[in-house]
Amino acid sequence: MLNDFGDRPAGALNTADVGAYTFETGGQLPEVTIAYETWGTLNEDGNNAILVAHALTGDSHVAATPADPSIGWWEGLLGPGRPIDTQRWFVIAPAMVGGCYGSTGPASLDPEGNPYGSRFPFVTIRDSVHLEAQLAQALGIQRFHTVIGGSMGGARALEWAATYPEMVDGVAVFACGAASTAEQIAFGQAQVLAVENDPHFAGGDYYGGPAPHSGLGLARRIAHITYRAEAELGARFGRAPQGAEDPFGWPERRRGRYQVESYLDHQAEKLLKRFDPNSYVVLSEALMSHDVGRGRGGVAEALAGVTAVPFLAAVETDRLYFPEQSQQIADAIPGGHPVHTIHSPIGHDGFLTSAEQLGEPMRATLRL
Numbered sequence: 036m037l038n039d040f041g042d043r044p045a046g047a048l049n050t051a052d053v054g055a056y057t058f059e060t061g062g063q064l065p066e067v068t069i070a071y072e073t074w075g076t077l078n079e080d081g082n083n084a085i086l087v088a089h090a091l092t093g094d095s096h097v098a099a100t101p102a103d104p105s106i107g108w109w110e111g112l113l114g115p116g117r118p119i120d121t122q123r124w125f126v127i128a129p130a131m132v133g134g135c136y137g138s139t140g141p142a143s144l145d146p147e148g149n150p151y152g153s154r155f156p157f158v159t160i161r162d163s164v165h166l167e168a169q170l171a172q173a174l175g176i177q178r179f180h181t182v183i184g185g186s187m188g189g190a191r192a193l194e195w196a197a198t199y200p201e202m203v204d205g206v207a208v209f210a211c212g213a214a215s216t217a218e219q220i221a222f223g224q225a226q227v228l229a230v231e232n233d234p235h236f237a238g239g240d241y242y243g244g245p246a247p248h249s250g251l252g253l254a255r256r257i258a259h260i261t262y263r264a265e266a267e268l269g270a271r272f273g274r275a276p277q278g279a280e281d282p283f284g285w286p287e288r289r290r291g292r293y294q295v296e297s298y299l300d301h302q303a304e305k306l307l308k309r310f311d312p313n314s315y316v317v318l319s320e321a322l323m324s325h326d327v328g329r330g331r332g333g334v335a336e337a338l339a340g341v342t343a344v345p346f347l348a349a350v351e352t353d354r355l356y357f358p359e360q361s362q363q364i365a366d367a368i369p370g371g372h373p374v375h376t377i378h379s380p381i382g383h384d385g386f387l388t389s390a391e392q393l394g395e396p397m398r399a400t401l402r403l
């Protein structure tokens with residue numbers, strides 16, 4: 036069922052009930068719904084499908100649909116005549132389990148009608164892939180020509196290629212490595228604790244009362260700094276004060292803001308309006324769990340078994356998912372593969388803001 040956190044027109048999402056699910060670490064849900072959007076038409080053989088996986092706070096709205104004509108987060112990549120031509124391909128974008136965009140998540144109601152809250156299981160990237168495979172089966176999709184994603188979506192795409200090699204012919208991974216690094220886990224922990232230490236968090240059972248928005252806002256600020264490059268922030272904001280505010284309010288210990296603080300306040304405010312703090316924790320921990328080599332003899336061995344044609348890309352100024360981490364994937368998948376550079380001064384978020392750079396090389400490499 037849809038929760039209150041999405042702000043979407045009626046009918047914007049399709050949903051499929053995929054039944055009960057036992058998570059990798061043993062948690063269980065008696066019923067799981069996966070929400071998704073689609074573009075184009077699945078052919079009779081069920082073999083013209085492409086799956087697009089969203090990032091941490093993303094959703095299934097990759098591009099405009101008749102039911103929701105608003106611009107999507109990869110609008111330029113997808114549509115009639117675009118690099119992923121929806122006159123030819125059937126594209127599906129599922130909302131990740133644990134999130135707050137229509138798939139079962141912590142704000143969803145259990146069979147007794149109570150929100151799961153603190154009882155929502157620990158989710159891994161691999162769990163999300165297993166559930167998406169069940170969705171594919173329910174829809175009659177035999178295999179994916181390509182699975183595509185950036186950042187956490189890239190983790191999901193790579194995990195798809197390692198978990199279901201027989202179902203994935205091509206994989207496109209942008210701005211993501213083979214496993215979350217110590218530093219990525221460290222940034223994740225700070226964000227998770229920011230939410231959990233908010234006095235309103237109540238162990239995750241805050242529904243019906245005030246939400247832990249102060250904590251979620253702090254988490255988003257930490258995250259957003261990592262999504263942008265130091266030079267971009269410097270060039271854009273420098274040390275400038277925000278409007279007439281005075282950052283030198285001492286000795287009263289009250290002060291106005293620098294522009295960059297106002298910018299981060301704005302990014303935080305925007306997320307509060309659209310995201311459930313519990314989902315932020317669940318998905319952040321899922322991303323921290325990302326390790327394509329877990330239980331497979333390590334990253335090198337897991338990637339040696341990938342049979343999908345890879346298309347890899349990294350943002351040249353990304354200081355969260357460094358280009359070397361994309362290179363590690365390229366080197367480990369048999370065959371020798373380049374890493375395409377996304378030229379952008381802004382850092383990690385360049386995989387969203389400059390995605391148009393990837394359209395043509397991706398189409399050529401993956402024969403889209």
Ligand SMILES: CC(=O)SCCNC(=O)CCNC(=O)[C@H](O)C(C)(C)COP(=O)(O)OP(=O)(O)OC[C@H]1O[C@@H](n2cnc3c(N)ncnc32)[C@H](O)[C@@H]1OP(=O)(O)O
Binds near residue numbers: 089094295298301381
């Ligand atoms: C792949 C996925 O699934 S993720 C889904 C898409 N991601 C998101 O929506 C996440 C949230 N947003 C972001 O991550 C980024 O904003 C992006 C990547 C979408 C866009 O990045 P950019 O185009 O570079 O936008 P930028 O980060 O500069 O933010 C611009 C906003 O900051 C505001 N802003 C700029 N300076 C200031 C300031 N001094 N004080 C307050 N606000 C400011 C702008 O007014 C603008 O506001 P708006 O977004 O409400 O229109």
Ligand SMILES: N[C@@H](CCO)C(=O)O
Binds near residue numbers: 091262
């Ligand atoms: N801005 C993106 C970046 C995460 O990779 C998001 O919020 O999902």
